[in-house]
Amino acid sequence: MLEQWEALVTHFSGVTDRLGKGIDEEIFETVVTLNAVGLPTIMSCGGHLDERRGLLLPWVDIGPQDSEFKALVQEEQELVLKVSLAHQHLSALREQEHCEESLLAEVQSQVYELARRMREAQRQLLIWQIPLRTRLVRYLNQFYEGRMVPFDRRLILAPGLYTRLQSQGAIDLYLEAPRELQRQKLEEYRQEMHEFTAFLKQLYFSGQIDQHGQT
Numbered sequence: 001m002l003e004q005w006e007a008l009v010t011h012f013s014g015v016t017d018r019l020g021k022g023i024d025e026e027i028f029e030t031v032v033t034l035n036a037v038g039l040p041t042i043m044s045c046g047g048h049l050d051e052r053r054g055l056l057l058p059w060v061d062i063g064p065q066d067s068e069f070k071a072l073v074q075e076e077q078e079l080v081l082k083v084s085l086a087h088q089h090l091s092a093l094r095e096q097e098h099c100e101e102s103l104l105a106e107v108q109s110q111v112y113e114l115a116r117r118m119r120e121a122q123r124q125l126l127i128w129q130i131p132l133r134t135r136l137v138r139y140l141n142q143f144y145e146g147r148m149v150p151f152d153r154r155l156i157l158a159p160g161l162y163t164r165l166q167s168q169g170a171i172d173l174y175l176e177a178p179r180e181l182q183r184q185k186l187e188e189y190r191q192e193m194h195e196f197t198a199f200l201k202q203l204y205f206s207g208q209i210d211q212h213g214q215t
Contacts, residue, residue: 001205008032017043026190027058030197034165037139037200037209039132040065042162047186055182057170058193062132063162069128073161076125079118086111129163136165143199152185153192167192 012032016022023031024046031041039062047058063069090107093099136157144154152169167189174185203209 001207005032005036005204008035027060027193029201030060030193033197033200033204034060034062036204039136047190049179049182049186055175055177055186057167057174057186057189059164059166059170060193061162061164062136064128064132066128069125072121072125072128076118076121076161079114079121083111083114083118086114125161126159129159133157133159133163136163139200139203140196143196149192153188155192155196165193 009032012023012028012035014022023044026046027044028046031044034041042061042063044060045056045058048056063073086107090104090111093104093107140155140157152167152173154168155165156168158164158166158171169185170189174182177185200209
């Protein structure tokens with residue numbers, strides 16, 4: 001168990017993004033812990049408050065590592081682009097004075113079909129992540145048993161391309177808040193993520209949960 005933990009620490013110490021930046025120190029242990037209990041992480045942010053980026057509150061994206069899932073993610077992203085380009089093409093045709101109705105109908109049909117395929121890919125991405133989200137919800141339920149914190153501080157799951165773990169208020173509640181309140185929320189949300197990490201870590205090292213999510 002300790003050997004696996006140390007291997008994960010070594011691995012994620014060398015992980016960088018496209019700009020060569022490593023995992024934020026404030027979220028590093030959370031990333032290691034989630035992977036240790038079999039919840040693979042995709043991206044993360046430890047939270048920041050600066051002039052260039054403004055307020056960014058802590059989050060971790062979690063998702064399956066299956067090659068099929070990754071292929072579906074790629075397909076969805078390609079379809080999103082195709083739908084956008086098809087809409088632009090359709091709009092340009094509609095602005096033409098003498099565009100044939102048959103051509104408009106054909107392009108509109110293509111837009112509908114691409115949009116249908118995109119929505120289906122997005123639906124399949126959500127379905128694929130149900131097992132991971134179900135486990136996360138179970139851990140969050142255990143974590144919050146008897147734990148009283150303000151609602152905006154509570155950790156939630158936001159579905160999307162991946163499953164995002166973040167505090168409720170991280171979505172948009174404090175984007176325009178005074179600087180001091182933003183700084184306060186950044187520390188509160190980091191602390192909430194840290195305490196959930198400690199909870200999962202305790203389950204892991206006590207043998208109550210393994211890398212396959214088995215208890």
